[in-house]
Amino acid sequence: MPPTPQKKNLFLCLDAFGTLFTPTKPIPITYAEAALKHGIAINTPEPATQVSSSFKSAFKRLSSEHPNYGRATGMGAEKWWAKVIKETFTPFLDPNQTFPKYLVPELLHTYSSRKGYTLYPDVLPFFHMIRHMKTHRVRHGASHGLWPWDKTIVGVITNSDDRVPRILSSLGVNMGPWHHPVIRASGPKDREYDIDFTVLSYDVGVEKPDQRIFAAAEEMLDRKLKDASMASGEDIRAEEFEKIYVGDDIHKDVFGAQDAGWSSVLLQRDAGTQGGQGYGLKMENKGEETGEGGETIRENRLVRQVGSLLDLCAWPRQVSERREVPPVRYVYIKEEVPEHRSPGQKKGGSRSPK
The missing domain is CATH 3.40.50.1000 (HAD superfamily/HAD-like)
Structure with missing residues (x-):
């Protein structure tokens, strides 16, 4: 148009x-680091790669069974993501190892905020x-x-x-x-x-x-x-x-x-x-x-x-x-954060969610 x-x-x-x-960093890396922190050892040369593969499988299955992040079936997004996280890491649990209690809340918080x-x-x-x-x-x-x-x-x-x-x-x-x-x-x-x-x-x-x-x-x-x-x-x-x-x-x-x-x-x-x-x-x-x-x-x-x-x-x-504008380069100048600005408000930065 x-x-x-x-x-x-x-x-x-x-x-x-x-x-x-x-x-802030590749999501599989953050997932793998959080798992290790909570006692799940992913004993492979590239744990983030294994986590990524497991995550994709869990995401695909939950998307099929509970579309639109669980909204279509009344599950809701938070419970949907909790199930994705649990299914992602369950294959890496040792025999008789219980799922870490705080792993899901930590990842949910991380990917709902500036963290x-x-x-x-x-x-x-x-x-x-x-x-x-x-x-x-x-x-x-x-x-x-x-x-x-x-x-x-x-x-x-x-x-x-x-x-x-x-x-x-x-x-x-x-x-x-x-x-x-x-x-x-x-x-x-x-x-x-x-x-x-x-x-x-x-x-x-x-x-x-x-x-x-x-x-x-x-x-x-x-x-x-x-x-x-x-x-x-x-x-x-x-x-x-x-x-x-x-x-x-x-x-x-x-x-x-x-x-x-x-x-x-x-x-x-x-x-x-x-x-x-x-x-x-x-x-x-x-x-x-x-x-x-x-x-x-x-x-x-x-x-x-x-x-x-x-x-x-x-x-x-x-x-x-009606013509192309000549190329222009912009330089971003980082500003000092005023003392009255809330901790969540800052200038600059760069990266995105899942």
Whole structure:
């Protein structure tokens, strides 16, 4: 779907895992280290490899028997993950060895908070930039040239269970209280959030690239705007917003959003660096290859691609000038953490969940 530059408002949605945050270290390594700490010895040259294989088997079986992280059968995500963890490590128990009591709680805590994940270094600077642009508009009554939209609403659309808002909050992202399908009218009206609301496959019941999860986000936008209109008396409509989705998966994120009628951007951080540096907004032909049941599907589409979230500042210029923006390199400057900031809030970082 071609962009519509006449629109003055932006509905920007982001993927979570691999786009905003990433694991602090490879998950199989953390699992293997936790097992050893709790008395499970994995006597192989590469214990993380064995743990990874066992984890994949457990994950596949539980996903088949209790889909959508257990939500489909009423199990719920926490019990579902507990069963995955137990099935992962049970094959490594010695005869007559009981399963360690605290292994499951430790891993559940690790992968529900900043203990297991880290933000990419461009994330907080990007949200800081958007907040600055919003403040500029309020004070001066006009949008900023770098970020020309009059209104910006930010959401997260992710294939995940209900841990994502907690993880992002623990990493210092200012999360709004709304999530699909709930709009909490009692939430603070005058408070600005980094992320206004979240849409989880766990709640919607389908995963990207299914168009219904993008439709759920559109529903959230519409309900939030109606709520805001009732409070302010200003008539704000969802069709006045350009919808852009940003993610790191070409099929689920980029093509999925395009098929749902959104503009989309592929976030492909520089190889060999933890966070990647910006290089402007590029347009390339991207191919998709998906193998299912022996079939291979090949498709080429024109894809906008960035190396950093901050590169999205080039979007309006590219749209207005109808050309590729010259490469730009961004350098992330680590800021000192103010004393009043909570322990979970920090600048910089980089990595994501499971």
